[in-house]
Amino acid sequence: MSDYEKVVDTLLGRWKSQILYTGVKLEIFESVGTAPKHALEIAKELGLDGALSYRLLRALASMGFLNEKDGQRFSITPMGELVRKDHPQTLRGVILLEEGPEHYAIWKHLSEMVKDGRQDGFMREFGLRIFDYISQNPEYREIFNYAMSSYSATHTKLVLEALKSYDFSKIKSLCDVGGGHGHLICNILNGHPQLQGTVLELESTIKNKELLWAEKMGMADRCRYLAGDMFKEVPRSDAYIMKMILHDWNDEECVKILSNIQKASSPGGRVLIVEHIVPGPETPHFSKLFDIHMMCALTGRERTEKEYASLLERAGLSYVQTHYPTSRTIGVIEGAKQ
Ligand SMILES: C[S@@+](CC[C@H](N)C(=O)[O-])C[C@H]1O[C@@H](n2cnc3c(N)ncnc32)[C@H](O)[C@@H]1O
Numbered sequence: 001m002s003d004y005e006k007v008v009d010t011l012l013g014r015w016k017s018q019i020l021y022t023g024v025k026l027e028i029f030e031s032v033g034t035a036p037k038h039a040l041e042i043a044k045e046l047g048l049d050g051a052l053s054y055r056l057l058r059a060l061a062s063m064g065f066l067n068e069k070d071g072q073r074f075s076i077t078p079m080g081e082l083v084r085k086d087h088p089q090t091l092r093g094v095i096l097l098e099e100g101p102e103h104y105a106i107w108k109h110l111s112e113m114v115k116d117g118r119q120d121g122f123m124r125e126f127g128l129r130i131f132d133y134i135s136q137n138p139e140y141r142e143i144f145n146y147a148m149s150s151y152s153a154t155h156t157k158l159v160l161e162a163l164k165s166y167d168f169s170k171i172k173s174l175c176d177v178g179g180g181h182g183h184l185i186c187n188i189l190n191g192h193p194q195l196q197g198t199v200l201e202l203e204s205t206i207k208n209k210e211l212l213w214a215e216k217m218g219m220a221d222r223c224r225y226l227a228g229d230m231f232k233e234v235p236r237s238d239a240y241i242m243k244m245i246l247h248d249w250n251d252e253e254c255v256k257i258l259s260n261i262q263k264a265s266s267p268g269g270r271v272l273i274v275e276h277i278v279p280g281p282e283t284p285h286f287s288k289l290f291d292i293h294m295m296c297a298l299t300g301r302e303r304t305e306k307e308y309a310s311l312l313e314r315a316g317l318s319y320v321q322t323h324y325p326t327s328r329t330i331g332v333i334e335g336a337k338q
Contacts, residue, residue, distance in 0.1 A: 021099035036073035093150030121296040152183035161325035175237035182213040197223040243274035248300040258315030277331040
C-alpha cells in the first residue's frame, strides 16, 4: 500500500469495524454457508430488508468476510468463519463488545481527555465506572463476559505457549484473580494434575453457573469460584495469575491489588501477570493501541516490562523474569515474594 492508501485505510477503520459489527449482530455469518445463497433468501431468513441487506453483504464481501458470486449470491470465507458463533476461536464476542453502543460512545471523549489529562470515557459518558456499569446492566454484562471468553480463546493458547517450560511442580494451588469464567485457569489445570485452582471474581460475573468453564470442562472438583473483591483481599494460594487485570487500573490501584497478593503469599510465592506488554519506540505493537482503549474505558493503561517491575517492587514483591510466546503479542511477567 502507498502512504496515501494507508492513510485512507486508517481513516476508514471505523466504517469497516461498524460494517463487520452489523454483520455479526444481525447473525449474517450464521445464515451464510459454504454453498452460495441468494441475498434475498438470507434477508428473509433473518427478517431483514432485502435491498439494504444486499448492500451490507456486498460490503462484507469487499472486506473479505464473504464471497460474492453473480446474481447476488454469497458464501462464507475463512475470515467469515472466524466470526461465527460456532468457531472455537470465534472473535464474535470481541466484535460485539468493542463496536457495540457503549464502547462506540466512549471514544468520542478521547480528544477532551488528552486535553485535560483526565481519562475514563466510561465515567464521562455513563457517570459510572465500567465494573459498576457491568454489575447494573445485565445485557452489557453478558456481552462483556462473552468477549472476555472470546479474547481468552486466543490468549490462553499464547499463555500456555509462554509458560510451556515453566516449573509448576512445586505449586499446589493457583488463584486466578479476576479470572472471569475461568477459561485460562482450567486450561492450565488441565496440563498440571497436581494443581487446585481458585477463580476470585465479582459475584455478578460468576453467578450464572452454566457459563463457567470448570463446569463445561468437567473440572468442577479442581476449580472453585470465589466471589470477592481483589481490592479488599485475595485468598491464600501458592501462586497467582492475573490476565488483563492490571491494565484496567491506575498505578495506585495496581499496587493495592498486588499488595493484597503479597500479604496472602508465603515466602517464595509467585505472581504471573499476563498483559500486552509495551515494547520500545521502534516496535509497532497492539499494546500501543489497546492503551488508548484503556484510556477511554477506565483508569488503566498498558505498561512496559520496567513499569510492571516497578509496580511489583512498590507492593513488596520482586521482578523475576518475563515469559513470552514466539509472537510476543502478550507477555507473562513473573514476580515473587522473597
Ligand atoms: C478485563 S476482565 C479480564 C477477565 C479475565 N481475566 C480474562 O482475561 O478473560 C477483568 C475482570 O476483573 C473482574 N473484576 C473487576 N473488579 C474486580 C474486583 N474488585 N475483584 C475481583 N474481580 C474483579 C471483572 O469481573 C472482570 O471479569
